[in-house]
Amino acid sequence: MDKKPIIFANWKMYKTVEESVRDSLKIDSSIRNPHQVEVFILLSYTSIYAVSQALRGKSVKVGAQNVFWEDSGSYTGEVSPLQLKDAGCEYAMVGHAERREIFGEDYGMIARKFKAVMRHGLIPILCVGESEQERASGKTEEVIRNQLEVAFGGTVPPGGQFYILYEPVWAIGTGVTPTPQEANHINLLVAEVIRGLIGKSAERARILYGGSVSEENISKFLSMDHIDGVGIGKASLDPENFARLVNACIRD
Numbered sequence: 001m002d003k004k005p006i007i008f009a010n011w012k013m014y015k016t017v018e019e020s021v022r023d024s025l026k027i028d029s030s031i032r033n034p035h036q037v038e039v040f041i042l043l044s045y046t047s048i049y050a051v052s053q054a055l056r057g058k059s060v061k062v063g064a065q066n067v068f069w070e071d072s073g074s075y076t077g078e079v080s081p082l083q084l085k086d087a088g089c090e091y092a093m094v095g096h097a098e099r100r101e102i103f104g105e106d107y108g109m110i111a112r113k114f115k116a117v118m119r120h121g122l123i124p125i126l127c128v129g130e131s132e133q134e135r136a137s138g139k140t141e142e143v144i145r146n147q148l149e150v151a152f153g154g155t156v157p158p159g160g161q162f163y164i165l166y167e168p169v170w171a172i173g174t175g176v177t178p179t180p181q182e183a184n185h186i187n188l189l190v191a192e193v194i195r196g197l198i199g200k201s202a203e204r205a206r207i208l209y210g211g212s213v214s215e216e217n218i219s220k221f222l223s224m225d226h227i228d229g230v231g232i233g234k235a236s237l238d239p240e241n242f243a244r245l246v247n248a249c250i251r252d
């Protein structure tokens, strides 16, 4: 399996189409040895097509921050995996903590999204992670285990890779993180739980960390045995800053 570090930007609800195209191109042209890393940007729906066109044949790829599970139908306001693929996406995130907390998504819904994305040959990024209270009451491992059990319930579609993002809710946008060793421990737990749930298919998983990743800590997270990549929110919004973070992980 390809073991390049995976580094993605989650631009959340920021940037116009023009800004997204300009900043994506800036990132693409600033990465030193692009074949050493897998880099993609999760964009607002409105920017996906324009950015994927602008990045054609380049190394940085495009993904969505959310998706619906049906292919088409009367689902006002939703976007299907087919539509994302058509617009140039290769990745789709499911179950980000902001979707769970603000929009009430539960793991039943997230499981359907996860499987729909895989069925269409996109790479899903499934988010798991405990809240501050769950951590304080010593429930981190139980929460992660439950989230994975629901997401992987039933059958998992055959096909390519899937990414799991361990993103503790208390670390998102706060500047506070678990230690690289703590994150590594949870990522190992994720790997073991998935192996227990789906056996050999678990080899398709890559397990990432997200939450306040910065220039100071990115190399430390990526040096851990069970952290295959990182997801970056705030520190990815400035294209020069994000490119610097990516370049910090590239050997000359």
Ligand code: 13P
Residues within 6 Å of the ligand: 010, 096, 167, 171, 172, 173, 174, 175, 210, 211, 212, 213, 231, 232, 233, 234, 235
């Ligand atoms: P921050 O890097 O701003 O903590 O955001 C992380 C995130 O939500 C990535 O999905």
